[in-house]
């Protein structure tokens with residue numbers, strides 16, 4: 035709390051305004067200062083006149099936040115720093131071709147390899163935080179340590195969010211109702227702002243816009259995918275996001291990835307698409323069920339990426355002309 039500005043505190047714990055009001059502290063023009071800096075601003079005369087006890091106010095605010103968090107059942111983001119994969123073996127039982135792979139926050143890793151080679155299996159190992167207890171014999175460490183078993187079973191504050199190819203909604207809810215339910219289960223305070231932000235970001239990713247009153251069952255594949263990505267980025271507390279193929283999703287994939295990475299997540303995605311593979315900082319090559327190589331995306335490959343993106347954008351333009359019923363030309 036001590037490092038946060040008053041504005042950041044209010045954003046994170048909107049109930050702190052109640053504490054300021056109860057103590058007659060007008061923090062209005064101090065949003066960019068910490069609480070300590072705000073208190074330091076009082077002159078000696080004011081401190082005496084208003085009987086301001088800085089230390090007990092700081093302790094009081096800390097205690098107030100703690101109690102309110104307990105009362106409301108809010109858990110802070112577990113804020114993990116890294117995910118480590120320790121090698122197991124491939125489908126023939128031969129050891130994997132790497133020693134140890136550590137992935138940090140805001141890093142995108144792609145996973146490539148032929149169909150059936152074991153890309154989804156690697157994602158599943160991470161989701162299960164494997165401890166030499168899956169067919170690959172891999173071990174997953176969180177922050178360099180064997181993770182708490184709670185990650186495997188708890189439904190809230192989960193370690194991993196999965197985005198899979200098929201997002202079929204079966205519930206008869208509007209986008210607003212769906213997001214409100216999710217926000218409520220995550221104990222979000224400013225529900226209205228949060229759901230607006232999610233829909234705005236989702237519409238940035240999807241071609242055809244939708245609004246809060248659209249029933250989720252009538253969203254297109256691309257729109258529901260965009261909604262789930264924005265929802266995962268903004269509302270999910272999971273620090274690790276696993277993506278199994280977003281190539282055919284009909285959404286702006288680069289924007290989708292930057293949205294997730296901007297929220298400080300670790301992103302791993304299995305893909306057959308060269309553009310997505312090269313957007314990642316590193317890629318894992320899977321062969322016969324084992325991690326065969328880990329390749330750092332070098333400068334030359336980043337140049338290839340620029341070329342690939344030009345081609346992608348050409349195809350996107352053609353696609354959108356086609357959708358709009360135009361005749362295509364170069």
Ligand SMILES: Nc1ncnc2c1ncn2[C@@H]1O[C@H](COP(=O)(O)OP(=O)(O)OP(=O)(O)O)[C@@H](O)[C@H]1O
Pocket residue numbers: 123124125126147148149150151152153154155156169170171304322323324
């Ligand atoms: N090291 C391993 N040892 C034993 N079985 C494995 C191993 N790795 C993967 N498998 C098994 O191989 C099968 C195919 O793997 P998986 O579904 O992960 O392939 P994939 O690369 O995701 O394929 P696709 O590109 O078609 O989605 C699965 O049944 C998986 O459990």
